[in-house]
Amino acid sequence: MSTPHFDFDSPQRQSTIAILLVILKTLKVLFRQIALPFFVFVVMGKKGSDYGTYFVVFICSISFISMVYSIINHFRSFYYIANNELVVHSGILGKKKLSIPIERIQTINFEENLIHKLFHVKRLKIDTAGSGEKELELAAIDNPKAEALRNILLGNKEHSMVFDTQMPKREEVIFSLDIPDLIKAGLMENHLRSGGLILVFMWWIYANLQEVGINAEDYIEEVEKPAFSINLFLLGIGFFILVSLIISLFRTVFKxxxxxxxxxxNGFKISQGLLNSKTISALDHKIQTVSWSDNLLKKLMGIHDLKLKQASSKTVESKESIIVPGCSYRHIMQICQYVFPSWSPNLFTFSKVDKSYLYRSYYFSIILGLLAIGISYIFKNNTAIYGIVVLVAFLMVMSYLGYKKLAYGYNREWIHLKGGAFGDKHVVSPIFKTQSLKISQNPFQRRKNLVNLTLFNASGSESIPFIPRETALIMSNYVLFKIEIDKRHWM
Amino acid sequence: MVNNMENQEPIAEEATFHNDQVQSLNLPKMEDVVYEPLQPSHMYVNLIVVGIIFLFVLAGVTVLSFMVEEVKPYFLIALVVVLALFGFLTLAEIKAFKFRGYALRSHDILYRDGWLWKSWMVIPFTRIQHLEINQGPIDRIFDLASLQLFTAGGSSSDIDIDGLTPGQAADIKSFIMSKNAEINEGDVDTTL
Known part of the structure; x- marks a missing residue:
């Protein structure tokens, strides 16, 4: 693909589509804020209180002002490249100049939503690693211009960013999800989490109704209270599960x-998304950890979620990870071969953590349970006690399974952690990419001479709890030795 | 394999390597270092801060007890709790100060802190992103400074050494910078 020439030395403006995006974003925010009051006042025909009306007017005017501000700002802001720095000017009242040295740019990602796709523009996100304050976003840039800009920004890097720029476009798709795979992965999601989202959403509606001066409880009392029956209870649970299932399915398919x-x-590129498509690139040497996990359902189907975590500033950490759902074990091994060529799953002898780790979880569950039972007893709520007993038993089973699976292994090059409760989790990281380490000890561990060891890398940290102090020191000394003699770039 | 770990070829050959427990008997031991204590005035500053907070809480409890009739009977209990907490915090600071300290080796810096909950942190010089010396208004009165070491591992992996003299902080900073310059002179392998 031949890219047309753009002169980035002179100030450039974003595409005018950016204005449209600003307007749409304002409408979206506005809609979120006033949809509920509007629904209540107009559709339900309830006369709004003065407070409610003022609220709506206030929100509308704030949104309008911010929209006008953003539009003026669009005409006042421009970007250019000078002295090996990407410079962005913006601001109306207070002028802002942000300059990023090109060699400090770590990742450049494109994002497109429906509007971007329609008008052939892209949102450009630029991230520098280390301190989190320097991230940059250009809301809309014409496709060829965006490509050209990325090539220039990445092309200047000496050793790393050859990927996708100077290299001829020779992309090999190593994994893709078709619709049946996608549905399978969606159905196997953690439905408890989706269920939790529903609860949060319901709470949000409730809280918002109160905010505009409507007491939801008044309405609840209007509804005739049905007699509590086991059938109704089961029906409720069934409905809840169904809704959770549908939500997680939709979430997975959209994402x-x-x-x-x-x-x-020497890198990976992942693109995904139905309405908002997203492309993330990761170079092998920037990947800090590879992890894969499953849950009970996924385990039965033999699929895992794979995660490639790369170095980036902390604020955008999760967005910069490559997450591949629905991977088979074979795919994971194949991908690991690219990132960590010398790694293999059978290189390790795994050790377990001390049993007191399990006992501690037991004590916590029991103490928590006893407290809850005590409170229920004071409030004379006997049915709650059964629930608490079941919950404590569940927590203890989970702790037991978690303890059973928790194991760590390491050799001269890698550290490999195993965990999970109902599913399994694996984390693999090269030792030399460790940034710093921490040993900690609480008063209960001191008696048994146990410690926790935490290894920090540029994409997060991994902890090994409750291991003998001597083991932790041997590991730490080796990790430090490895970091200090290894001259490879960790990022 | 124990002795010639340093001479091993890098990773390319390691796919066939099948031993895993690393017996690092000959490696430098982090447990052998002697930690250098911090300035005693640092402890006094911390104790003064605890004391000021205690006075505020005490004033709050007293005022509340005499203003609100319902709280009055619990005044004595509250007083005991606040005093116990103050005693505990004072003891914790004194004990922690005895343990608190830093140590420099030729390739890394160590820092330990805590009393009941103890922690030891190590950052190799090559992994330090940048260093910062800070001196607040209270620090200036007591001639103290703090040295912050930032890594790419996020804020929980950074070391923040309070209670140095400004001279010490500057010395440590220049020591680390010169060591890093020395290390960086060697060739850098960019494979993987």
Whole structure:
């Protein structure tokens, strides 16, 4: 693909589509804020209190002002490249100049939503690693211009960013999700989490209704209270499960639609998404950890979620990770071969953590349970006690399974942690990419001479709890030795 | 394999390598270092801060007890709790100060802190992103300074050494910078 020439030395403006995006974003925010009061006042025909009306007027005017501000700002802001720095000017009242040295740019990602797709523009996100204050976003840039800008910004890097820029486009798709896979992955999601989202959403509606001066409880009392029956209870649970299932299915399909993980040069590129499509690139040497996990359902189907975590500033950490749902074990091994060529799953002898780790979880569950039972007893709520007993038993079973699976292994090059409760979790990280380490000890561990060891890398940290102090020191000394003699770039 | 760990070829050959427990008997031991204590005035500053907070809480409890009739009977209990907490915090600071300290080796810096909950942190010099010397208004009165070491591992992996003299902080900073310059002179392998 030949890219047309753009002169980035002179100030450039974003595409005018940016204005449209600003307007749409304002409408979206506005809609979120006033949809509920509007629904209540107009649709339900309830006469709004003065407070409610003022609230709506206030929100509308604030949104309008911020929209006008953003539009003026669009005409006042421009970007250019000078002295090996990407410079962005913006601001109306207070002028702002942000300059990023090109060699400090770590990742450049494109994002497109429906509007972007319609008008052939892209949102450009630029991230520098280390301190989190320097991230930059250009809301809309014409496609060829965006490509050209990325090539220039990445092309200047000496050793790292050859990927996808100077290399001829030779992309090999190594993993993709088709619709049946996607549905399978969606159905196997953690439905408890989706269920939790529903609860949060319901709470949000409730809280918002109160905010505009409507007491939801008045309405609840209007509804005739049905007699509590076991059938109704089961029906409720069934409904809850169904809704959770549908939500997680939709979430998965929207997020991972048309997912393609491809390999080109010395990096990976993943693109995904139905309405908002997103492309993330990761170079091998920037990947800090590879982890994969499943849950009970996924385990039965033999699929895992794979995660490639790369170095980036902390504020955008989760967005910069490559997450591939619905991977088979074979795919994981294949991807690991690219990132960590010398790693293999059978290189390790795994050790377990001390049994008192399990006992501690037991004590916590029991103490928590006893407290809850005590409170229920004071409030004379005997049915709650059964629930608490079941919950404590569940927590203890989970702790037991978690303890059974928790294990750590390491050799001269890698550290490999195993965990999970109902599912399994694996984390693999090269030792030399460790940034710093921490040993900690609480008063209960001191008696048994146990400690926790935490290894920090540029994409997060991994902890090994309750191991003998001597073991932790041997590991720490080796990790430090490895970091200090290894001259490879960790990022 | 114990002795020639340093001479091993890098990873390319390691796929066939099948031993895993690393017996690092000959490696430098972090447990052998002697930690250098911090300035005693640092402890006094911390104790003064605890004391001021205690006075505020005490004033709050007293005022509340005499203003609100319902709280009055619990005044004595509240007083005991606040005093016990103050005693505990004072003891914790004194004990922690005895343990608190830093140590420099030729390749890394160590820092330990805590009393009941103890922690030891190590950052290799090559992993330090940048260093910062800070001196607040209270620090200036007591001629103290703090040295912050930032890594790419996020804020929980950074070390913040309070209670140095400004001279010490500057010395440590320049020591680390010169060591890093020394290390960086060697060739850097960019594979993987």
């Amino acid at each position: 991972y639609y048309n997912l393609h993980l491809s390999r080109s040069g």
